[in-house]
Amino acid sequence: MSVLHMDFKDCGQCPIRHRAVCSRCEPDELEALEAVKYYRTYDAGQPILWSGDHLEFVASVVTGIATLSQTMEDGRTQMVGLLLPSDFIGRPNRETAPFDVVAVSDVTLCCFRRRPFENLMASTPHIGHRLLEMTLDELDSAREWMLVLGRKTAREKIASLLLIIARRDAVLRKKVPSDGMTFDLPLTRESMADYLGLTLETVSRQISALKKSEVIELQGKRRVLVPELERLVAETGDDFDGGMIS
């Protein structure tokens, strides 16, 4: 299972949720996509795919949030990706899902049957090229995340995650991320811990610490206000202009 990010440059012709794949599609290509398209919905907490499942579709997230993760036999789990609206799920030319995909909130997917999608891809080079670009970006993101997991402290890990969520949130709402921005935390403390390679207690403590040192403010448990986002960036040494997601 790969997760690829769509850019929603609207080509003015494409159906709402796969216009990204086909921003350069010809009308007949659009028709072909449309013919194999269907929607699926999942409730919060429901699994979408288990690692090893047979893949019958590729899809784009329309609404909601899902996670991509691995679990060891003893229960230790590591999230390897966060799937937000506009993210792509699936692997052309692969039979099985390599990771678990779980709906965090209610999720709607726009699915394309895999075989026809692969055929269309084979006959439509620009779709393959676009997928390659997206996959290369995603590979870079994954490798950047390795630095977070391998070398950053708990505090820096939390900051990195807040930045990612703030950025994605800003992109989805088409706002410029800037000082004083506010956003919702879509994840439980446990999910954040699984993303960051920490325990939920450590996540909770670090968030409390950031609040006490007035780096962030909380409105309820799940809404965050970052008065000085720039400072948080500087502190962690992240550059803020890189791709769409780190």
Place this chain on the structure above:
Amino acid sequence: MSVLHMDFKDCGQCPIRHRAVCSRCEPDELEALEAVKYYRTYDAGQPILWSGDHLEFVASVVTGIATLSQTMEDGRTQMVGLLLPSDFIGRPNRETAPFDVVAVSDVTLCCFRRRPFENLMASTPHIGHRLLEMTLDELDSAREWMLVLGRKTAREKIASLLLIIARRDAVLRKKVPSDGMTFDLPLTRESMADYLGLTLETVSRQISALKKSEVIELQGKRRVLVPELERLVAETGDDFDGGMIS
């Protein structure tokens, strides 16, 4: 900078080191590749690319070993990949290198000038498809490594790294990895530490501990014998049949 793995299925027509890219190439495509090919060599320890460098080529590692890594301003570094013979370096359609590439041993690269390579790719769908497949595999590998970095103990991390090196070594020598295999460690303790998100002292201690508990034997500092590779596999919960590299 992406790293992609070549499979060396020989098409019987292709020049030695890019036959993988073109295992399905037509003769005229091979000629086009040959026309923009050149070799570069680097001494052990020499940088090949710095993050941000302008990319003038894509390349395939012919001999030697290189690492792919990131470094923070304060000096903490994280390796994100190991480049062995047959690995691919480069990013079609990208201007700059996203990570540092450093030669660990003396390295020879078979380079293709980037622009012509991109042009060939644009006009030759199967090259793009092959690159997409390789990139998807590499993305899965990167995500599997996240589990190692985020959730495994020092001992498990060492075991995971030894397994990767043993596997790659076996593939390069076309041996079946099995009980009692022996291989060289191409990395210093420090490089291993940077790969695993540990310190070099911890790496050294864990290797000593594995030796003492007779899970591995050392012949010198840099040659490892694993009497019971299968057990090491079982202990870490890795499956041993997945892709070429984890």
Place this chain on the structure above:
DNA sequence: GCGCGACTTTGACACGGATCAAAAAAGAGA
């Protein structure tokens, strides 16, 4: 063979994050 620098091992100790436990807060359903 000797000396020097690079790499590795080992020890003592500190500290960050994990673990175990319990209370507090927030939702969800009746």
Place this chain on the structure above:
DNA sequence: TCTCTTTTTTGATCCGTGTCAAAGTCGCGC
């Protein structure tokens, strides 16, 4: 509104890994 459950917070303690320091080993050039 009042449970009952889930999530979050906080505290006490423990342990694995980091840090700092020193000694040991290897390899290479003279």
